[in-house]
Amino acid sequence: MQAKKPSESRTIMTDMVLPSETNPLNNLFGGELLARMDRAASIAARRHSRRITVTASVNHVAFNQSVPVGSVLTVEAAVSRAFTTSMEVYIDVWMEDRYNGKRSKANEAIYTFVAVDETGKPTEVPPLEPESALEKERFDAALRRKQLSLVLAGKMKPKEATELRALFME
Numbered sequence: 001m002q003a004k005k006p007s008e009s010r011t012i013m014t015d016m017v018l019p020s021e022t023n024p025l026n027n028l029f030g031g032e033l034l035a036r037m038d039r040a041a042s043i044a045a046r047r048h049s050r051r052i053t054v055t056a057s058v059n060h061v062a063f064n065q066s067v068p069v070g071s072v073l074t075v076e077a078a079v080s081r082a083f084t085t086s087m088e089v090y091i092d093v094w095m096e097d098r099y100n101g102k103r104s105k106a107n108e109a110i111y112t113f114v115a116v117d118e119t120g121k122p123t124e125v126p127p128l129e130p131e132s133a134l135e136k137e138r139f140d141a142a143l144r145r146k147q148l149s150l151v152l153a154g155k156m157k158p159k160e161a162t163e164l165r166a167l168f169m170e
């Protein structure tokens with residue numbers, strides 16, 4: 001299968017935060033943000049694989065900054081590494097200042113998607129070829145994140161997680 005670049009899966013979704021999507025402090029609900037990120041990441045995984053994709057795990061979510069009602073939020077997702085049937089999708093969330101339009105990083109997350117056929121059986125995806133320094137950095141770290149996710153899910157024995165072990169031995 002021919003390798004694809006992260007830019008080929010990049011998905012950008014911009015939307016406003018409505019009052020119905022906020023908590024009593026008038027900030028965006030965490031669950032609403034998770035849903036927006038899942039949608040953008042799912043489209044990115046589909047663009048990379050051109051297959052049906054399902055969310056296998058949410059590996060890392062950092063709610064670093066609250067997002068007030070009325071904010072304009074941009075969710076940007078791209079495949080950061082493809083394995084055999086699974087893909088890591090890295091999501092950056094940006095908030096636009098309502099007065100000067102300046103963008104600041106609000107959140108980030110890492111999701112794993114699996115490409116499946118019509119019966120739900122995992123199916124192969126094209127490899128990913130990172131281009132920029134940031135894409136290469138994310139690509140390199142993705143294997144140990146996959147191993148961590150598999151260990152936490154009880155799908156891999158810690159002693160088999162060679163990349164992860166190497167991290168703690170450094």
Ligand SMILES: CC(C)(COP(=O)(O)OP(=O)(O)OC[C@H]1O[C@@H](n2cnc3c(N)ncnc32)[C@H](O)[C@@H]1OP(=O)(O)O)[C@@H](O)C(=O)NCCC(=O)NCCS
Nearest residue numbers: 054055056057083084085086112114116122146149150153
């Ligand atoms: C995701 C799913 C297809 C994986 O099925 P499975 O029987 O575990 O399949 P496999 O063991 O062959 O794993 C398939 C791939 O997923 C990866 N994977 C499975 N669980 C994972 C996890 N928790 N974290 C990271 N990767 C995971 C495997 O490493 C494998 O990757 P690779 O082929 O690239 O090496 C299956 O569990 C499923 O359909 N889950 C429900 C998905 C869904 O409904 N999502 C929406 C939730 S609301």
